[in-house]
Amino acid sequence: MTDLRIAIVGFGKIARDQHLSAIAATPGATLAAVASRNASLPDLPHFATIEELLEQGPPIDAVSLCTPPQVRRAQAAAALAAGKHVMLEKPPGTSVAELDPLIAMAADAKRTLFATWHSRHAPAVEPARAWLATRRIKSVHINWKEDVRIWHPGQAWIWEPGGLGVFDPGVNALSILTRILPRPVFVTAAELAFPSNCQAPIAANLTLTDLAGLPVTAEFDFRQIGPQSWDILVEADQGQMTLSRGGRIMAVDGKVVADAPDEEYRELYHRFVELAATGASDVDLAPLRLVADAFLLGRRTLVEPFVV
Structure with missing residues (x-):
């Protein structure tokens, strides 16, 4: 071959x-x-x-x-x-x-x-999916915050229509979320912060749920200074599961149960x-649909200009 x-x-x-x-x-x-x-x-x-x-x-x-x-x-x-x-x-x-x-x-x-x-191929994503499959999930919170100047230096396209702004990294979190949860979720509300000189958001807060009423929240921010945050926290009936480092590390009640190199x-x-x-x-268009619905439902606010 x-x-x-x-x-x-x-x-x-x-x-x-x-x-x-x-x-x-x-x-x-x-x-x-x-x-x-x-x-x-x-x-x-x-x-x-x-x-x-x-x-x-x-x-x-x-x-x-x-x-x-x-x-x-x-x-x-x-x-x-x-x-x-x-x-x-x-x-x-x-x-x-x-x-x-x-x-x-x-x-x-x-x-x-x-x-x-x-991000779905991060090493702890499939172990997290398997762990959640046998438990009753009570709530999910996503904390996905990074410094755009580090990860997208000088890339003006990300602030133009279609560039997605903070949803460029945020969709990574949503891709993991839609992989590990046993049921589909949908957006019910969103708050989008747009710099006054940009056409895409620099921060966003999302509220999601599923047909069973599972509470899911997400915080995305492109203005993070210092340590970067790519974490998903899940409260379940048999413990608290955390995916950190963008899905590289899985911990249950603070004990690491999956950690491997990024491939x-x-x-x-x-x-x-x-x-x-x-x-x-x-x-699979599920993550992109959630982004589209966040833009469709989002309440927009203007914040200070952003200098690329």
């Missing part, structure tokens, strides 16, 4: 920090080219756009789209039309509805469309290779 020849489209911070090493460490995958207006790699074919890549590039089987979400739909459509498998960084797009035609295109072409949620992106590419072998797709 030959390797899946992958081109990275969009060679920014996330591609350099995560995708490069993940592809290199994944059996059955090889990096064949890069398409980016502003960056390249030595000794690797480079193109300014995905159109140039598809028209003039070396033979490839798949593309990994690491561009801002505002442009991913058109790029995914071009790649699928050219017969390529497609991996979408999170969030998979700027709206829920725009993904339906891509799902249909992939099915018609018998090509893979993989909407990734890397989220390696797991994504392992899954991508697996899917592409049969042309199957994996597109």
Whole structure:
């Protein structure tokens, strides 16, 4: 079996920090080219756009789209039309509805469309899911706060329409939440704080529930200084379970029961290779629907301007 020849489209911070090493460490995958207006790699074919890549590039089987979400739909459509498998960084797009035609295109072409949620592959997520499956859950609280200047330095796109603002990291928490809970949840209220000079929120508080009335709350903030917080706290009838470090560590009543190195992106590419072998797709839109509903229901307030 030959390797899946992958081109990275969009060679920014996330591609350099995560995708490069993940592809290199994944059996059955090889990096064949890069398409980016502003960056390249030595000794690797480079193109300014995905159109140039598809028209003039070396033979490839798949593309990994690491561009801002505002442009991913058109790029995914071009790649699928050219017969390529497609991996979408999170969030998979700027709206829920725009993904339906891509799902249909992939099915018609018998090509893979993989909407990734890397935080679901954090090592403690599946142990947490198994632990919760046998318990009565009383409440859930998410505390997801980070410094945007560290994680998205100079990235103005995140403050534009479709950039999601604080929901760019917040959707990571929601992707874990929708994986570990036994029943679907939905948003009932939201408070969104918009800097007066931005088109996307810098902070958000969400209230969610399920059909059984489970109380779920979430606090997202892009203004965290000092220690960063990526925690989910679950009160259950048999103890308190905490997922911390973005799903890397699980503790029950303060005792660590799961802790392992972060290999989220390696797991994504392992899954991508697996899917592409049969042309199957994996597109779960539940986390993005919660974000969309937060925008739909959210009460908006203006806060001080943010300087990128």
